[in-house]
Amino acid sequence: MALQSPRVTVESVDAAHFGTLAGLYQVRGVPRIVFNRRVHVEGAVPEGVFLDNLLAAASAGG
Amino acid sequence: MAVLGDRDRQAVLQLFADAAQPVEVRVVVPGTPTAAERQGFRAAVQEVVELVPLVSVRELGADEAGGLVERVPGIALMRPDGTDLRVRFAGLPSGYEFSSFLAAVADAAAPESRLQPKTVEALEGLAADVHIKVFSTPT
Numbered sequence: 001m002a003l004q005s006p007r008v009t010v011e012s013v014d015a016a017h018f019g020t021l022a023g024l025y026q027v028r029g030v031p032r033i034v035f036n037r038r039v040h041v042e043g044a045v046p047e048g049v050f051l052d053n054l055l056a057a058a059s060a061g062g
Numbered sequence: 063m064a065v066l067g068d069r070d071r072q073a074v075l076q077l078f079a080d081a082a083q084p085v086e087v088r089v090v091v092p093g094t095p096t097a098a099e100r101q102g103f104r105a106a107v108q109e110v111v112e113l114v115p116l117v118s119v120r121e122l123g124a125d126e127a128g129g130l131v132e133r134v135p136g137i138a139l140m141r142p143d144g145t146d147l148r149v150r151f152a153g154l155p156s157g158y159e160f161s162s163f164l165a166a167v168a169d170a171a172a173p174e175s176r177l178q179p180k181t182v183e184a185l186e187g188l189a190a191d192v193h194i195k196v197f198s199t200p201t
Binding site: 001002003004005006007008009010011012013014015016017018021022025027030031032033034035036047048051054055057058059 | 132133147148149150151152153154155159162163166169170175177178181182184185186188189190191192193194195196197198199200
């Protein structure tokens with residue numbers, strides 16, 4: 001989705017290498033996807049669910 | 063010695079079969095790069111580059127990367143002209159995550175979006191910035 005919209009950026013994080021960062025984001029299981037530090041979802045979710053969470057994060061004010 | 067086996071090479075060729083746009087993989091490494099992890103990643107990416115002419119790789123030291131990535135080692139997907147594709151990797155993908163990395167590069171090289179039309183439409187109407195972090199672990 002980052003490829004499609006200039007408003008979206010994405011960072012894939014190796015939680016094992018960046019353990020401190022993973023701890024800050026309360027990563028207990030992977031994959032864990034966090035949108036604007038506010039909205040999070042665990043697991044590999046379908047595109048529609050991913051989009052819903054992205055839109056929720058955008059609506060929450062970034 | 064090749065990193066990718068014959069089956070992997072065929073899978074890469076299939077993944078990038080419709081590649082139409084150039085993608086530059088900018089790899090930012092620490093100042094003293096000696097990790098075997100980095101060497102393995104570098105070797106695998108170089109084999110992909112040899113298979114897919116539209117994909118190139120450029121390695122930068124952290125000092126010369128100009129803040130391109132927040133964390134090192136890290137990767138940024140760009141166009142060769144410097145256009146930022148807003149896709150980053152913190153760490154060097156390995157194992158299953160290397161497949162995810164290749165999928166991201168293939169998406170960037172694709173002639174058009176692979177998203178569903180309603181997703182494209184929703185993104186066009188996005189009124190605020192969204193930064194997404196995807197945490198995973200190498201397997």
